[in-house]
Amino acid sequence: MTIRRKLSIILTVAVFLAAWTLYSWLPAVERISIDSPKVGSGKVRIALITDLHSCWYGREQGQIFSKIEREKPDIAVLSGDIFDDKIPDENAKILLERLAEICPCFYVTGNHELWSGRVREMKDYVQSIGVTVLSGNCRSISVNGAEIDVCGVDDPFYMEESEWKKQIDSAFSKTSESHLKILASHRPERTKIYGQYDFDLILAGHAHAGQIRIPFLNRGLYAPDQGFFAKYVNGPYKQPNGSVLVVSRGLARESTPLPRFFNRPEIAIVEVE
Numbered sequence: 001m002t003i004r005r006k007l008s009i010i011l012t013v014a015v016f017l018a019a020w021t022l023y024s025w026l027p028a029v030e031r032i033s034i035d036s037p038k039v040g041s042g043k044v045r046i047a048l049i050t051d052l053h054s055c056w057y058g059r060e061q062g063q064i065f066s067k068i069e070r071e072k073p074d075i076a077v078l079s080g081d082i083f084d085d086k087i088p089d090e091n092a093k094i095l096l097e098r099l100a101e102i103c104p105c106f107y108v109t110g111n112h113e114l115w116s117g118r119v120r121e122m123k124d125y126v127q128s129i130g131v132t133v134l135s136g137n138c139r140s141i142s143v144n145g146a147e148i149d150v151c152g153v154d155d156p157f158y159m160e161e162s163e164w165k166k167q168i169d170s171a172f173s174k175t176s177e178s179h180l181k182i183l184a185s186h187r188p189e190r191t192k193i194y195g196q197y198d199f200d201l202i203l204a205g206h207a208h209a210g211q212i213r214i215p216f217l218n219r220g221l222y223a224p225d226q227g228f229f230a231k232y233v234n235g236p237y238k239q240p241n242g243s244v245l246v247v248s249r250g251l252a253r254e255s256t257p258l259p260r261f262f263n264r265p266e267i268a269i270v271e272v273e
Helices: 003-023 059-071 090-100 111-115 119-128 161-172
Strands: 028-034 044-049 075-079 105-108 137-143 146-152 180-184 201-204 219-223 227-230 235-238 244-247 266-272
Touching (some): 028 235, 059 090, 075 090, 075 180, 075 201, 090 105, 105 180, 137 161, 146 161, 161 180
Parallel strands (some): 146 180, 180 201, 201 244
Antiparallel strands (some): 044 266, 137 146, 219 227
């Protein structure tokens, strides 16, 4: 093979990787359908938003807010790391304030919010704009004739497992059997614990889809707290007890040291019908 041919191949590969990296920065909407008799003849549309890490998505966060607004969600669940421990809060606040104007919003912390050392300040701000903070508690809401219990737990980074489980116990104790029961939690990998409760939906993030998502296998190359070839990275996973775990790829971009590959940032729209 000639030097010119080798250079041509190298250039082609470099251009492809550059183009794919840029494409991987464009946010996507992932639509997930879940069947449940608990919503009757109506539908409940949930926007699952995770791992923003206060990243920038255009003026007034328009690149993602416009996509969420078009989906007309009944509620939004913010499953942690909306804020970051290094990037300033401004972008997160802009998105939260705009979301709070279009639908009821429910928020739980992620590990980066805890790492910031400002988690109390963040929770106070979130509450001040009308977003419900879930920290081992539960709120009931009626949506299109369906009764929904939205529960949530803090990220367990600084907790013993028993302490974290007490939060879930407390939240679950406030649910009703006939209601659609949702748990918002940052961590997707703790399925053994989730399996001890009769939640219909568990909504999580944290994994960033392994940063590099392995095509056709729906596995992440490496995800925190799951390691290599991570399993719970993207989309719905039916659990042995009948619960459905939905994991969002999240919205982190410039907060991460490596670019995303085969792994566009996303807003997950979960439609229960």
